[in-house]
Structures are given as C-alpha cells and as structure tokens.
Amino acid sequence: MIHNDTIVALATPSGPGAIAIIRLSGKDAIKIASLVFNSVHGKKLADQKTHTVHLGNILDGERIIDEVLATLFKNPQSYTGENVVEFSCHGSSYIQQEIIQLLLRKGCRMATAGEFTLQAFLNGKMDLSQAEAVADLIASDSKASHQLAIQQMRGGFTTEIELLRVQLLDFASLIELELDFSEEDVEFASRTDFQKLIKQISSLLKKLIDSFATGNVLKNGIPVAIIGRPNSGKSTLLNALLNEERAIVSTIAGTTRDTIEDEITIDGIRFRFIDTAGIRNTEDEIEKIGVEKALEKLKKSAIYIYLFDSAEMNLNDVQSDLEGFSTESNQLVVANKIDKASESNLKAIKTNALPIVSISAKKKESIDELKDSLLELAGKEALDQNHLMVTNSRHYDILLKSLEEIIKVQNGIDQNLSGDLLTIDLRQALYYLGEITGKVSNDDLLGNIFANFCIGK
Numbered sequence: 001m002i003h004n005d006t007i008v009a010l011a012t013p014s015g016p017g018a019i020a021i022i023r024l025s026g027k028d029a030i031k032i033a034s035l036v037f038n039s040v041h042g043k044k045l046a047d048q049k050t051h052t053v054h055l056g057n058i059l060d061g062e063r064i065i066d067e068v069l070a071t072l073f074k075n076p077q078s079y080t081g082e083n084v085v086e087f088s089c090h091g092s093s094y095i096q097q098e099i100i101q102l103l104l105r106k107g108c109r110m111a112t113a114g115e116f117t118l119q120a121f122l123n124g125k126m127d128l129s130q131a132e133a134v135a136d137l138i139a140s141d142s143k144a145s146h147q148l149a150i151q152q153m154r155g156g157f158t159t160e161i162e163l164l165r166v167q168l169l170d171f172a173s174l175i176e177l178e179l180d181f182s183e184e185d186v187e188f189a190s191r192t193d194f195q196k197l198i199k200q201i202s203s204l205l206k207k208l209i210d211s212f213a214t215g216n217v218l219k220n221g222i223p224v225a226i227i228g229r230p231n232s233g234k235s236t237l238l239n240a241l242l243n244e245e246r247a248i249v250s251t252i253a254g255t256t257r258d259t260i261e262d263e264i265t266i267d268g269i270r271f272r273f274i275d276t277a278g279i280r281n282t283e284d285e286i287e288k289i290g291v292e293k294a295l296e297k298l299k300k301s302a303i304y305i306y307l308f309d310s311a312e313m314n315l316n317d318v319q320s321d322l323e324g325f326s327t328e329s330n331q332l333v334v335a336n337k338i339d340k341a342s343e344s345n346l347k348a349i350k351t352n353a354l355p356i357v358s359i360s361a362k363k364k365e366s367i368d369e370l371k372d373s374l375l376e377l378a379g380k381e382a383l384d385q386n387h388l389m390v391t392n393s394r395h396y397d398i399l400l401k402s403l404e405e406i407i408k409v410q411n412g413i414d415q416n417l418s419g420d421l422l423t424i425d426l427r428q429a430l431y432y433l434g435e436i437t438g439k440v441s442n443d444d445l446l447g448n449i450f451a452n453f454c455i456g457k
Helices: 029-036 093-105 115-122 128-139 143-153 156-180 191-220 234-242 285-300 315-323 343-351 367-378 380-384 393-414 419-437 443-450
Strands: 007-010 017-025 037-039 052-060 063-073 084-091 222-228 260-266 269-275 303-309 330-336 356-358
Touching: 007 093, 007 115, 017 029, 017 093, 017 115, 029 037, 029 052, 029 084, 029 093, 037 063, 052 093, 063 093, 084 093, 115 128, 115 443, 128 143, 128 156, 128 419, 128 443, 143 156, 143 191, 143 269, 143 380, 156 191, 156 419, 191 222, 191 367, 191 380, 191 393, 222 234, 222 285, 234 260, 234 269, 234 303, 234 330, 234 367, 260 367, 269 367, 303 315, 303 367, 315 330, 330 367, 343 356, 356 367, 367 380, 393 419
Parallel strands: 222 269, 222 303, 303 330, 330 356
Antiparallel strands: 007 017, 017 084, 037 052, 052 063, 063 084, 260 269
C-alpha cells in the first residue's frame, strides 16, 4: 500500500459552492502544481516556504481556468507527511472538474477513499486509532460524538495502551533472554514486577471494555424507548420532549399502533426517542403487532422510560409491569399526570424506594428534571470529566482478545509456568495490543478501515 504516486482529490463536498479546495499530496505534488499554477507575482512554488499562501491563476496552456489561492505544505510538515498543495478555487462544479482533469493529465492519480489519511498513518503522522478518529470527527453530529472523536485524535486511550505495551515488550524480551541462559538458571525478569504489570494491564483493559457500552451509544446517538400501558401519555411525552406535535394524541386506548421515532439533542448528547404502542393483552391483531414491536424496541434500547399514569395506577401495578420486562437497558421510571393524581398516590410515589421522576407531560411540568435523569443515565458525567471511553467496535473486539491473552499470562505466572510457555501468550497479547494503534497491521485491515472514509480525506 506504500507507493510514490501523487494523488489528487476534491477536499470539499462535491457540487457548487462559494469555494472548493482541491488537494494534492505526494513527492511530486509541488512540481506538478507548478506546471499549472502561475503566480501573479511571478513566484515559483518550489522556492517558497512551507505553510504559505500564494495568489495566481490555473492555466491550461494559454487558457485561464480560474484565479486561485495555492497553499503550500512541504514535507514532513503536512497532514500526510508528504508535499501537499491545496488549491482554493471558485466553487463551480465545472471549474472543479477542469482543474482536477488538468492535474490528472499532468501526472496525478485520483485519490481513493481515505488515502490522504492513510498516507498520514503510513508516514507516522498519526497512529491507526487516531486515523479512525478522523472519520469519526467528520461524521460527528453532536457535541458528545465530536468530543469523543477529538479525545481519540489526541491519543485517547492508545497512549496508555502503547505505554503498557512497551513495558510488556521489555518483559517479553527479558523472558526470552532467560531462555538463552536456561542452563544457568538465571532470572532476568522479576516475576513480582511482571505480575504487577499484568494486573495493571488487565485492570486498564477491563475499564476500557466496560466503557464501550457508554461510549458507543454516546457516539451513535442513544435509543430511548418510551414504554407503558395504553393512555399513560407516551405520545404526549414524546411531543413534549420534541416540543412539537409529532405523535397523535387521543384519549382512546391503543391509538399508537406502530412505533414513532424522532431525535433531539439534549446538552450536546443525541437521543433517539421511540414512542411505542401501549402494552396490554389485546385481541386486535394490528394492535397485537404493535405491542410485539414495542417489546422489541425495549430490548434494543440503551435506556427505556417506563411511563405510568399516576392517577390510575398504584405502585404494585408498576412493580408488576417492570418485573415482566426482559431487558438489560437502563431503566427510568416516570410518573405522569401528577396534576391529576390523588394526594395518597403522590405521597406513595415520593416515599417509594424505587427512584421515580414525577411529571405532567401535557402541562410540560418537570420535563427538564426528566432530561437531567436521561443525561445521567447516558453517561454525561463521564463525558464531562473526559473519562477514557472506547467508541470503536474494532477496538472493543481487540481489547476483548487482548484481555483473554493477558488472563492466560496471569494464569501462567500463578501456575509458575516456564518462560517458553509464557512467551507464547505474551506474543499474542502484544500482537493484539499492537493492532489497536497500527504497530501491527496488514493491507486487508487498512483497506477495510479506510474504505469507510470520504474521498479527499
């Protein structure tokens, strides 16, 4: 995957706009750019300093295609670690294509998806997890997903992983050195220090693995199912959260037959709310399908709001419903219609051991308190405190494999196994840890990762 081609691509979205940026990268990027760029001040690009901007025209022979700004980045002080030139031209689709076609004729090749970032990785400008974070940053559509991508781009958990990996590699080298002096029965690697390091790595891996449940939903948006009996006010609550009449509201039980979904961002975190059919036994075939769908959404949600009518239901009914749900989702119990509830019911809700948020969806009372509870369940505190979180499923899978090998090493130490047996599991653990940052990689892995990038990045 390493080559000496000079690649070119549009770095801004395709289609007309105010300006467009055409990016070149490669050993001959400045040389090729100089063939088509004519500075208004007669400057030669090759003689200019890195990180400078120059005004001129793009020429196809004697024909002026456009007046542009040429931004120069000389290796290794560029995004890719190679020579990079960016032409900022007018955003006409015709102009964009004319310039790109001209550069292709002068010796460039069209960049493939993510190839600029791939070159940055291959040239040591970033590790593999940081490269993946670039794609996450481009795709981020909320404060939470943006913050997680930035954290990973800055090194995130890979800095700690790499530090522990280097220490583990040192111990592996010492253990293998012992094998060369096996007849002398010497110990180069202290088993006490080694065991301490293994426990440290194991603890970090478990912490990162556990963080994936939170990190993944924060990155992709948190699915929240609104569950409850008919006429508990689920559709009214959805409308109150969205601040619009999204769902049909009626006093007739069983109005919602299918699921209704919509998204909002609360304090930087994206939630996808799912209004479901009221859960009850029914002979109506269509409503029965709606109830089945509601239970399916319940199982797939990260959080579910169990909404009950505080004017009609007692807490024994609530407890009975909750015990009937089969899900590992985080639970938020919400008492609705508190404006209609009796004093005895309100007192029972307040003194009950089960945490309950009391609201009036119709009057939009205590909706902010409900949102605060959702943010707490979503992991807002961990995000605000910049805790390390895994958001990438590839990393999660590798961390699980790494932990499995580390546990094998730990068991080997506990059983006082010989060094040659310990090194087998050690090498495999090092391999997996190296896969996260790209210290160990192959063309298939890189191809799969960078295929998901946009062309031009």
